[in-house]
Amino acid sequence: MKARLPYIIGFVLLTAVEVCIGVFYFSHFIRSYLGDVIIVWVLYCLFRSFVPKRFSSYGIAVGILVFSFAVEFLQKAHIADILGVENKLLRIIIGTSYATEDLWCYVAGTAVTILEIWLFKRLFPHKDT
Template sequence: MDKNRFRFDGKSFIICIILFLVELVIAKTSGFIRHTFGDFLVVILLYYFVKSFINTEPKKIAIGVLCFSFLVEILQYFKIVEILGVQDNKLMRIVIGSTFSFGDLIAYTLGIITVYFIETYRVKTA
């Protein structure tokens, strides 16, 4: 394994922290902002979290985050919180989610497309 694959990227981590704080504010809202825009932003947050520690191509991070997000959403379809017995744990229900939605899959996809194009454009202009 390449010894330069793991490193700390402070800029990406700061973006991740800012997005996390935005997500906390969004969690206090309801409707479109929470259920759609929050899902759109969460994959961008995850992208920058991974990018904070792993030095690889934006495409690889984007695909990995999107696959992870889809997996979590599919697990929601199969009621993973009930299978794990954590349905009464509010934090776990928020982190894992408890309701499957095709709209979430669309929001994740649009979020990843957005961050991928931002990162690709940024790399080309740097």
């Protein structure tokens, strides 16, 4: 549990940042782009909080990228409408609009995550991310 605590804290803090971005309109750039970069970090921290160490950190990061792409393409297919989701909060969570820029933001978020993993493994070779 001690090893997972930083990821739990990271998840809570980054989720709070995402909520603030969603509730308070900072700027178009922050809401449209930075929020999509940060969501990759949120998901990484969430997965690392529950997934055992034996799973590759890099594999988890790439898996989150694939998941993010899948969600974005489901948005392009109007999955919320297909499923008949009417709850406003749930529609926000699922997403209702596709944007190619979002895919690039997910790639950027994954790249930063992979860089962080690589740096951590070099600085602390005895620990696992």
